[in-house]
Amino acid sequence: GAETLTPNEAVREEYEVLVEEVRKHRFAYYQEDAPIISDAEFDELYRRLETIEAMHPELVANDSPTQEVGGEVSAAFAAVEHLQRMYSLEDVFSLEELEAWIAKAEANIAKLGNGTPAWLTELKIDGLAVNLLYRDGTLIRAATRGDGTTGEDITHNVLTIKEIPQQLSGAGFPAEMEVRGEVFIPSQAFAEFNEALIEAGKAPLANPRNAAAGSLRQKDPAETAKRPLRMYVHGIGAREGLGTVSQSDTYRQLAEWGLPTSPYFEVLPGLRDVLEFITRYGDKRHSLSHEIDGIVVKVDDFATQRALGYTTRVPRWAVAYKYPPEEVHTKLLDIAVNV
C-alpha cells in the first residue's frame, strides 16, 4: 500500500507542488507570453498558496512566488535596473473583501494621523506594465516591469508607439522622472488584427493582453510598429523636481505635458462611491474601448502613500478588485464563429 503522510507532510507536499505550478505558469505567462491556463485558474492556485502560507508561516521561503513580483527578464533583451522598484497589486475577489480592505486601510491612515483618505479609483487595464524614463522632458529609455527591480530594455519598440511622446511638450519638466503605465491593444483593433491574421492563414492571437506583451517584446521594432498598441499612464516612479502632491494631481500634470492618461479615473470620498464605480463599470466593461480585468483603488495623497509604504511585492496604499471571471469572451467567439 501507499505510505500514509502525516497532516504536516501532506500540507508540505501540496505546498511544494503549488509553488512549482505557480512558477511554471508565471514562466509561460511572462516569459513566453503564452499562458496555459486562464487568469481565474491561475488566481485560484495563487490564492491557495497564500492561504497555506498564512496557516503555516514556517513553510514560507524567501523565494516563494508570494514574496516576488512575477516576471522574468529574457536574455533576448538588455537588462535595465529601474531607478525605483515596480510593484504588483494586492488582489481582492469580492466586494466584501474590498470593504474589509478599505476599512483596515482607513483605520491605519487615521492612526498614522493622516486623516480620511480620498480614493483615486480607475480601471485595471489588462495589458503590460512599462516604465518610461524621461530626463528634462526627453524619453531616454523604456523597459518592461520584469521582476520589479530589473526589466527588459524595449526602448526601440516603445518608440514605435505614436502616443508615447519622445519629447514632452510645455515647460517645467523634472530633471528625471519614471512614468509607469499599461501598454494594451484596444478591443476593436485586436479583433481587426486577428481577422487579418486569419485571412492571411496565420494563427490568431489568444487575447489582447498576451498580444500586447508579445508585440512589445518583438526582436524587430518594425514588427512592433505594425501592432495597434496604445498606452495609459497609471503611476510614477523615481522623480526629481516633480512638484505634484497626489496621484490625481500627477495625472493632470502628465496629461498637460502630452502623456496619455486614462479618461476614466475618479477621486472618491469613500467606500460607497467606490462600490458605485465598480458596479457602473462592471455593467459596461465590454463596451469600453479596451479590456479591463478589474478596478484599482489607490490612496490619492502622496504623503499618505509614503506613510503606508510597501510590502516586498505590493503597495499598502492600493488594491485591485477583480471582476468575477467569464467563460468566453464574446469578441473571440465572434471570430470563432466567422472562421
Ligand code: NAD
Ligand atoms: P496584477 O496584474 O494583478 O496587478 C499589477 C499590475 O496591474 C501592474 O503591474 C500594472 O501593470 C497593472 N495595472 C493595470 N491597470 C493599472 C492601474 N490603473 N494602476 C496600477 N496598475 C495597473 O498583477 P501581476 O503581478 O502583474 O500579475 C498577475 C496577473 O497576471 C493576474 O491577473 C494573473 O491572473 C495573471 N497571470 C496569469 C497567469 C496564467 O497562467 N494565466 C500566470 C501569471 C499571471
